[in-house]
Amino acid sequence: MSWKTYNQRIVRYPEFGFSIDLSLMDLSDSDYDMLSPKIDKAFADMAALESGAIANPDEQRMVGHYWLRNPSIAPTPEIQREITEPLESLKAFAEQVHTGVVVPPGGGTFERVLLIGIGGSALGPQLVSEALGQNAKLPLFFLDNTDPAGIDHTLGKLASLGLATTLVLVISKSGGTPETRNGMMETKAAYDAAGLDFGKHTVAITGTGSKLDQFADAHGFIARFPMEDWVGGRTSVLSTVGLVPAALQGIQIDELLSGAAAMDAETRRADVSTNASMQLAIAWYCVGNGKGEKDMVVLPYKDSLVLFSKYLQQLVMESLGKEKDLDGNTVHQGIAVYGNKGSTDQHAYIQQLRDGLNNFFATFIEVRQGRSGPSIEVEPGNTSADFLQGFLRGTRKALYESGRKSITISIPEVTPFQLGSLIALFERAVSFYASLVHINAYHQPGVEAGKKAAGVFLNLLNQVRGHLTADAKTAAEMAYETDSDPEDAYHCLVHLANNGEVQMALGDKPEDDTFQL
Numbered sequence: 001m002s003w004k005t006y007n008q009r010i011v012r013y014p015e016f017g018f019s020i021d022l023s024l025m026d027l028s029d030s031d032y033d034m035l036s037p038k039i040d041k042a043f044a045d046m047a048a049l050e051s052g053a054i055a056n057p058d059e060q061r062m063v064g065h066y067w068l069r070n071p072s073i074a075p076t077p078e079i080q081r082e083i084t085e086p087l088e089s090l091k092a093f094a095e096q097v098h099t100g101v102v103v104p105p106g107g108g109t110f111e112r113v114l115l116i117g118i119g120g121s122a123l124g125p126q127l128v129s130e131a132l133g134q135n136a137k138l139p140l141f142f143l144d145n146t147d148p149a150g151i152d153h154t155l156g157k158l159a160s161l162g163l164a165t166t167l168v169l170v171i172s173k174s175g176g177t178p179e180t181r182n183g184m185m186e187t188k189a190a191y192d193a194a195g196l197d198f199g200k201h202t203v204a205i206t207g208t209g210s211k212l213d214q215f216a217d218a219h220g221f222i223a224r225f226p227m228e229d230w231v232g233g234r235t236s237v238l239s240t241v242g243l244v245p246a247a248l249q250g251i252q253i254d255e256l257l258s259g260a261a262a263m264d265a266e267t268r269r270a271d272v273s274t275n276a277s278m279q280l281a282i283a284w285y286c287v288g289n290g291k292g293e294k295d296m297v298v299l300p301y302k303d304s305l306v307l308f309s310k311y312l313q314q315l316v317m318e319s320l321g322k323e324k325d326l327d328g329n330t331v332h333q334g335i336a337v338y339g340n341k342g343s344t345d346q347h348a349y350i351q352q353l354r355d356g357l358n359n360f361f362a363t364f365i366e367v368r369q370g371r372s373g374p375s376i377e378v379e380p381g382n383t384s385a386d387f388l389q390g391f392l393r394g395t396r397k398a399l400y401e402s403g404r405k406s407i408t409i410s411i412p413e414v415t416p417f418q419l420g421s422l423i424a425l426f427e428r429a430v431s432f433y434a435s436l437v438h439i440n441a442y443h444q445p446g447v448e449a450g451k452k453a454a455g456v457f458l459n460l461l462n463q464v465r466g467h468l469t470a471d472a473k474t475a476a477e478m479a480y481e482t483d484s485d486p487e488d489a490y491h492c493l494v495h496l497a498n499n500g501e502v503q504m505a506l507g508d509k510p511e512d513d514t515f516q517l
């Protein structure tokens, strides 16, 4: 660690109190020289993307999340309107809910919000809510899975608080994601059972004409907000997806947008030395040899940012985890992301980071202000904030002393503006890195494989159901009858047994187990 390197490798944006310290990444001038042609191309690619190029060639789509916070740079007046009009109407809608103009049909006012979505249609709102929703006008609840027990738990909580005064937001860009559809159908069933009109409690955020859009129309939803195809799920937090729930919570959404716009402005400049997002992308490239050889451990030292690592996990891994490069070569790119929060994680896995496998680099997020009010001394002379800072600085140093690299990002406090700026910082770093390693960051072909396989399982499950009899059968017999693989048939049978649809008798091995009605 050296004072000179620290001064060399820090990028600061004093106007909003941001800094990023890359001094512990051990980057050399020759790293920057070596990458210079790729860096120039990455700046050019970003400029093209922002001016409306088809930056997602597989899906033949523009990539427009940077326009959301600065509609004036959107490539056409029509796209500008696709940003500004929903923004105005979602603000008006939130205001109407807060002031009792939009109310539940049974009387009273909406007191809370249930958000149903998954992936980018939940993670951004969850991050924003955890970071900024402490004093929300309407608290937010989530269904982000098809786990029946989880659904029951959340709907049970809402039933005791009052389904009649709960506003439901169903969010799905495609409008066809099964987990979200299931959460919506389970929620609708709960409203039906309570004698409540589901549609009159519900808002959809989805692509125009999608299955969800049609369902919302048919069931008379209170409102529908569009999601455009030039916004990807994992970069949708500053679109209607993140802004509707944020506005309903009473979070200052203009500040979120301004923070992102401010970071965009700083990191739009094609000057490596002052571009924090490009510096991040270069650091990721160098530490992982351009192949993602090191995992990214994200450690915000602030409870309210605990979901930032989870949010970044989707942003980085769904964007960068790709089999092919843009020329069709097999590259198996990606950067693994995990983390939780400091100093809590020091008592969990930091032992391994310090002494075990050196297969990662850390990204510390420092929030300079501990709390806004006065602090007590928890021991003579020191406050809790002193300890938090001490643990951050100490861990960073201890890791570096054992050859572990790290980046430290500092913000003054967790405000809508600062959160917006952090989101933009990483979104742009992902775009730059994707260009450096020559991949499409904006599609997700791998996710489709799992979805298809799940569909195959569900088909077989229904076939197996149709072949259940009072006579005991083994998995091999069921496989023969359904023309399927015995292991696949076995897992269907075990699932049905565990959910009370068939009786299972255990044998010595799975092949000896029998199943009967």
Ligand SMILES: O=P(O)(O)OC[C@H]1O[C@](O)(CO)[C@@H](O)[C@@H]1O
Residues within 6 Å of the ligand: 118, 119, 120, 121, 171, 172, 173, 174, 175, 176, 177, 180, 232, 233, 234, 318, 444, 447
């Ligand atoms: O908003 P949708 O279309 O329901 O998709 C949810 C998530 O599913 C994915 O398409 C694949 O996991 C993500 O990219 C997306 O954020």
